Amino acid sequence: MEQQYPVLIVIIPMFTAMVLTLAGWFKPAVCQPLAVVGLLGSFLSAVATLLQIGAGEVISYRLGGWEPPFGIEYRVDSLNALVLVMVSLVALLVAIFARKPVEKELGNKISNFYTLFVLLVTGLLGMTITGDAFNLYVLLEIAALTSYALLAMGRGRAYMATFNYVILGTIGACFYLLGVGLLLIKTGSLNMADIGTILPKLVGSETVLVAFGFLMVGVWIKMALFPFHGWLPNAYTYAPTATSCLVAPLMTKVSVYIMLRIMFTVYSADWIFNVIQWKPVVMVLAVVAILMGSFFALAQRDIKRMLTYLIVAEIGYMVGGAWTGTAAGLTGTIYHIMADGLMTVCLFMVIGSVVYRKGKAHFESFKDAFQSMPWTMGALIIGGLSMIGVPPTCGFFSKWYLISGAYQSSDYAFIVALLISSLVNAILFIRIVETAFFSATPSEIPDPHAHHEVDYADSPVSMLIPMWVSALALIAMGLYTGEIVTRWILPILPGGLI
């Protein structure tokens, strides 16, 4: 049984999706509990896998018993084990959260929604766990296709936004496939670790360089790094609440993980930072992504749209951290994949609750929200503090590692961009908090002696619980930063970094 945990992570949600299709025909009401059960199984398997892995160990699972370079291999080290736990936890929380918003927004499509939801999670988990480059492409497309369908459920403007995403997402995935094809010509292998052992013998090959270019542009389009970010804000803003809660934290983060895999498992740190001279260009892209994302976020009146621009900025953090070429920067990136996944889902759930109660998420909707939705606003504060980077939360520690990495490699522009972005985040969240807490004029403050009428209408408990679990996870992860970094992140940092 212990040996089967890696495959169970992917198999359980896959079969859940099949069962959901059938169950949806007969009884749509059972869909949400079934999805939660399936994702819980996946989450527990992911945790069990993470705990199995010792320092620097790799678990190799052979699908169908075929030996690695020939058959498909699931390869789990502590990097993707951490990402798997994050993805399955976020998916589980969103599945619990989704019950009420989906009933309200997508009344007659409940069973379709949960089937696609679980299938999307299958794709994301499969992308994270697989050690085979082509298998990754197929799962990437499974995740992409299901997310197109989920995003388009927003109707109206969502159709056009999703269509643009279909076009750009296909270009991204096809570029990735072209890169894999070029590597296949050169190495004759599709197993990522196997390609990694062959590539050092091909120093100076132009094909390998072009393949790297295709792979990188492909994943950059998928993760919406600046100049390729155009599709993201519209697609995520007009999506249904539950969809954006799931897609926004996970799709881009898993793409960042794939970038790390390509950079450090398929290619090597030595080749990337010493042989090719791309680092200055990518650092400029990362810096511009952070600044653009932050300033566009500042200009938005709709809070959901504001958060989508913050995602663009966060992608800049992670790409920049990985490309500093320092151990600290890469540690920051890996840590931030998880931290950002959790804080994005926390904030999107808060916004989702406000939309659920007040209809939309403009600044005006937050007026007096502290009185009517105190618990929701509490989660907003924790998520906001993490975004700004205030110490007990994990947002502070990822920024700390990123900045110290950038300092070691003398990327001062990146440090400045990080600090400006923190400042902008502080302005953004203080603006929301100010509206929510202090917008009542003195005469409106209820008299404690009178029987006052505060329209208390906090989110339903089914929405508050996952929201607060994610908010508390932000603090817990911050408190256990040292353990997470020394036990799981430091042993897998590749050689050849500063």
Next chain:
Amino acid sequence: MEWLQINYNYLLVIVLLMIGLWAMIGKNNLVKKCIGMCIFQNAIIMFFISMGVKAGSTIPILNYTKIDGVKTYLTEASMYANPLTQILMLTAIVVGVATLGMALTLVQKIYSEYGTCEEDEILEKLN
């Protein structure tokens, strides 16, 4: 010139990729964008298939000849095209069809919402 004689398949693939990419990004009509996407994906399929071909090889299905009435299987690998790339592209074709279906569904939804498939007219109606 000699390089071209050996590698003309890649040149063809590059031309097709460029046509597809141009249609996806430059065209105003959404259906034409879908056509561009189809061309782009098929170019990649041709790229993979042509990389697996060997001179004088046949389809990768185990073949046999009868020598003195005894079945003798031809197990020489150079007789067959590389089956791996063909298997990969079977999957990629399925993915391509699904993506095209998704994109066309969206175009149909957009058409019923705005009454047009021209991108500039839709953007005008949005603002």
